Amino acid sequence: MLIGLFSIFLTSSAQAESLHVLNWWSSASEHAAVDVIAARLLQEDIDWNEVLIPSGSGVAAMIVLKSRVIAGEAPEVAQLNGTIIGDWANLGLLQNLDTVADIGKWDKLLFPAIYSWTRPHGHAVVAPLGIHRVNTLLYNTKIFDRLKLAPPQNWDDLVRIATLLQNAGIPALAQSTEPWQISTLFESLVLAESGAPFYMDIFVNKDPKAYADVRFAQALQRLRTLKKWMQKPIKEQNWTQVTHQFANGEAAMMVMGDWAKGELNSWGLVTDTDFGCTAVPDTGNYHLFDIDTLAMFVSNSPNNRHILAQQKLASIVVSPGVQNDYNQIKGSISVLRNPDLSRMDSCARASWSIFSRGASVQVPSFTHRMATDETSRDTIINELHKFFMDDDITVEETQRRFVLIANILRKSK
Numbered sequence: 539m540l541i542g543l544f545s546i547f548l549t550s551s552a553q554a555e556s557l558h559v560l561n562w563w564s565s566a567s568e569h570a571a572v573d574v575i576a577a578r579l580l581q582e583d584i585d586w587n588e589v590l591i592p593s594g595s596g597v598a599a600m601i602v603l604k605s606r607v608i609a610g611e612a613p614e615v616a617q618l619n620g621t622i623i624g625d626w627a628n629l630g631l632l633q634n635l636d637t638v639a640d641i642g643k644w645d646k647l648l649f650p651a652i653y654s655w656t657r658p659h660g661h662a663v664v665a666p667l668g669i670h671r672v673n674t675l676l677y678n679t680k681i682f683d684r685l686k687l688a689p690p691q692n693w694d695d696l697v698r699i700a701t702l703l704q705n706a707g708i709p710a711l712a713q714s715t716e717p718w719q720i721s722t723l724f725e726s727l728v729l730a731e732s733g734a735p736f737y738m739d740i741f742v743n744k745d746p747k748a749y750a751d752v753r754f755a756q757a758l759q760r761l762r763t764l765k766k767w768m769q770k771p772i773k774e775q776n777w778t779q780v781t782h783q784f785a786n787g788e789a790a791m792m793v794m795g796d797w798a799k800g801e802l803n804s805w806g807l808v809t810d811t812d813f814g815c816t817a818v819p820d821t822g823n824y825h826l827f828d829i830d831t832l833a834m835f836v837s838n839s840p841n842n843r844h845i846l847a848q849q850k851l852a853s854i855v856v857s858p859g860v861q862n863d864y865n866q867i868k869g870s871i872s873v874l875r876n877p878d879l880s881r882m883d884s885c886a887r888a889s890w891s892i893f894s895r896g897a898s899v900q901v902p903s904f905t906h907r908m909a910t911d912e913t914s915r916d917t918i919i920n921e922l923h924k925f926f927m928d929d930d931i932t933v934e935e936t937q938r939r940f941v942l943i944a945n946i947l948r949k950s951k
């Protein structure tokens with residue numbers, strides 16, 4: 539009997555468990571951050587089996603995930619960000635992680651906003667990795683020092699600096715025409731225009747009146763103004779290519795979530811020495827957040843075979859050591875209320891201190907799926923893209939279309 543048990547133990551421990559993890563982290567820093575988790579997981583004899591669908595902000599990854607689930611081939615784990623978590627949970631497709639959350643005291647250790655984010659319907663269904671700040675402006679310190687410029691605090695500063703840069707023959711902003719990258723810039727402009735309540739009316743409530751508002755017209759106009767100061771031609775490139783241009787000094791500034799900071803660091807560029815990091819002008823009092831989370835899918839395999847490994851992964855993700863190491867590389871901040879602040883650079887510390895102020899300053903990123911459903915998101919991004927690409931489309935025309943769209947989106951709810 540004893541020998542029997544012993545051999546069962548040997549067989550099961552020899553068969554290392556393996557989890558397929560669908561994600562879109564394909565850049566150098568994203569890989570390095572994932573390696574932190576994978577290495578820790580391996581110590582538990584669990585393989586991180588990478589299912590990589592490269593696509594900035596996860597556009598393609600979400601399509602592949604849907605088709606795999608429909609085909610009955612859900613991965614055991616997926617990077618699943620935003621409001622869609624609740625939808626998948628409603629369908630009963632996500633593992634319940636309440637035990638992990640209880641044992642790990644997530645209610646005490648996580649930021650309250652993160653804690654609620656992990657449990658859309660009162661049960662934990664995702665493990666939170668890190669918090670990105672989307673309203674981040676990176677600037678090239680060498681160019682700024684040479685031209686004796688200080689980072690812009692408001693729109694007027696930005697106009698003055700962009701004009702000076704233009705006279706010096708330097709494009710002010712590195713930018714791609716990829717729809718999600720245009721939208722990432724635009725959401726900060728909406729926030730800058732009139733603060734969180736108006737931003738929420740546009741991106742969360744989709745209030746037709748807000749789209750007809752003069753403030754929305756102004757944000758669109760500003761997007762068009764900024765276009766003048768971007769490198770020409772503005773190409774459709776992925777975010778790492780744009781970050782390269784910024785790193786090479788081909789443009790003086792870049793608006794992008796702070797994953798771009800992680801990427802610059804991974805290429806050997808040092809925060810505050812080679813580049814600076816500040817909030818997008820007029821958004822300094824807000825944290826436009828994007829939370830990275832991992833969801834564990836209920837598997838088709840007999841006896842819910844992967845559950846223990848999935849639970850292990852969830853608890854590893856939230857452990858302090860992994861949180862500090864992972865987020866330092868990724869460019870995000872820890873989801874824990876008390877992280878190791880000594881491990882954070884000035885950019886992360888600013889992000890952390892503003893996020894710690896609580897709900898009144900935390901604004902959900904529209905582009906990165908925190909604000910609304912996928913259909914609304916895709917429709918709005920598509921319309922913005924058209925406006926950005928074609929200077930003949932007027933602001934008024936675009937506003938009219940947005941009002942129509944908002945009415946339809948509201949009715950279809």
Ligand code: BGC
Nearest residue numbers: 593594595596797828830906
């Ligand atoms: C994700 C980040 C990722 C970025 C670029 C965002 O939506 O939250 O983790 O680094 O997209 O792909």
